[in-house]
Amino acid sequence: MWSWVLHRITGVSIFFFLFVHVLDTAVIRVNPDTYTDIISTYKTPLIGLMEIGLVFCVLYHALNGVRIILVDFWGKGPKYQRQMLWAILTVFAIVFIASAVRMLQILITHAF
Numbered sequence: 001m002w003s004w005v006l007h008r009i010t011g012v013s014i015f016f017f018l019f020v021h022v023l024d025t026a027v028i029r030v031n032p033d034t035y036t037d038i039i040s041t042y043k044t045p046l047i048g049l050m051e052i053g054l055v056f057c058v059l060y061h062a063l064n065g066v067r068i069i070l071v072d073f074w075g076k077g078p079k080y081q082r083q084m085l086w087a088i089l090t091v092f093a094i095v096f097i098a099s100a101v102r103m104l105q106i107l108i109t110h111a112f
Helices: 002-030 032-041 045-073 081-111
Strands: none
Touching (some): 002 032
């Protein structure tokens, strides 16, 4: 159940990011100076941490989505759904930790 809840939360978070991304990109057609101001606000440490959160959401949502597809369309999917959950959580943890560490290194380097 918790994997389902987290899948929905990450999906809504990704949708929100895409909505904001489309809006801030559309501003360039209205006023390029405002667009430049908006982009400059994205170069803050807080937004850097939010980008790590975005990586978390996209990575979990993608891996869990593959698991859901396998459970729904593979004949043996329901039988192995728990093992697949642990497999995607393991892959997720390895890739996310490596990505987050690298992103934090870059964030710290550019912040100081």
